[in-house]
Amino acid sequence: MFSLQQLFGKGDRFYQLLEASAMEAHESVQLLLQLLRTHGQPANLDEFVLSRRKEKKIASEISQELVKTFITGLEREDIEALSTALYKIPKSVDKFAERYTLAAARLGGVDFTRQAELMAKATDTVVALVKQLRDVQKLEQVKELNDRLQYLEGEGDKEIVTLLKDLYSGKHEPLTVIAVKDLYELIEKVLDRCRDAGNVVLQIVLKNA
Numbered sequence: 274m275f276s277l278q279q280l281f282g283k284g285d286r287f288y289q290l291l292e293a294s295a296m297e298a299h300e301s302v303q304l305l306l307q308l309l310r311t312h313g314q315p316a317n318l319d320e321f322v323l324s325r326r327k328e329k330k331i332a333s334e335i336s337q338e339l340v341k342t343f344i345t346g347l348e349r350e351d352i353e354a355l356s357t358a359l360y361k362i363p364k365s366v367d368k369f370a371e372r373y374t375l376a377a378a379r380l381g382g383v384d385f386t387r388q389a390e391l392m393a394k395a396t397d398t399v400v401a402l403v404k405q406l407r408d409v410q411k412l413e414q415v416k417e418l419n420d421r422l423q424y425l426e427g428e429g430d431k432e433i434v435t436l437l438k439d440l441y442s443g444k445h446e447p448l449t450v451i452a453v454k455d456l457y458e459l460i461e462k463v464l465d466r467c468r469d470a471g472n473v474v475l476q477i478v479l480k481n482a
Contacts (some may be wrong), residue, residue: 287352288407293360295470297328299396300464301363306389308370311465321367321452332360333415351477358470359403362396366465369459376452384454387430388460395425395467402474411481415475422471429464433457 301324335356339349373385402418405411436457440450 285289286338287335287392290331291352291355291359291406292400294328294331294335294356294402296398297324297331298359298362298366298402298467298470299393301328301366302326302389302392302396303364303380305370305384306393308373309385309389314361316368318370321363321370324363325367328360328363332356351473351480355403355473355477357472358401358466358473362463362466362470365459365463368390368454369463371461372455379446379449379452380456383449385456385460388403388457389433391425391429392463392467394459395429397424398425399470402471406474406477412478415478419471419475423431423470424432426468428463429461433461435450440443454471 301321304320304324335352339352375382398418398421402415402422405415412463437454440453440457445453
């Protein structure tokens with residue numbers, strides 16, 4: 274049986290980088306909540322860009338550490354898979370923020386708060402899951418957290434189906450329908466990215482518990 278200390282070689286450094294990556298994903302959604310509360314006004318995307326740069330830097334550091342650390346191929350893939358999954362969360366959030374800002378005048382008062390709250394809960398859960406990597410013996414806790422992510426993703430799907438029914442009711446202008454549908458799909462993508470990260474953590478823990 275291998276411990277994650279053996280898996281990561283440098284132990285704490287990899288834990289720290291992956292946890293920092295998860296926190297950046299969480300912070301990107303907090304920024305999005307702030308943007309939604311102001312309905313895109315004023316529209317300042319600089320903080321989203323900065324968040325993505327931080328995430329990209331962390332992903333780069335993980336790649337560099339992997340080059341310098343002896344790890345078997347499969348274990349390397351696990352770390353890279355988790356790093357990639359985490360990086361994609363703020364990337365999708367950034368796209369949502371950018372398009373929301375561009376389309377704000379045509380959204381017709383559509384409220385994305387409920388979906389943003391689901392994203393916030395999902396990234397909170399991702400942070401908790403990544404922190405569990407320090408103790409792979411807590412398998413049941415990891416399963417519970419991963420189940421929570423699956424639930425949140427399912428709730429997001431149900432919310433979007435309900436919203437799409439209203440969107441396609443014929444009472445909205447065509448450009449509004451196009452813009453809002455695009456944003457709904459990005460929300461779904463963020464929740465999917467969180468689910469993907471959770472699945473990677475669960476796989477790592479199952480192999481090393």
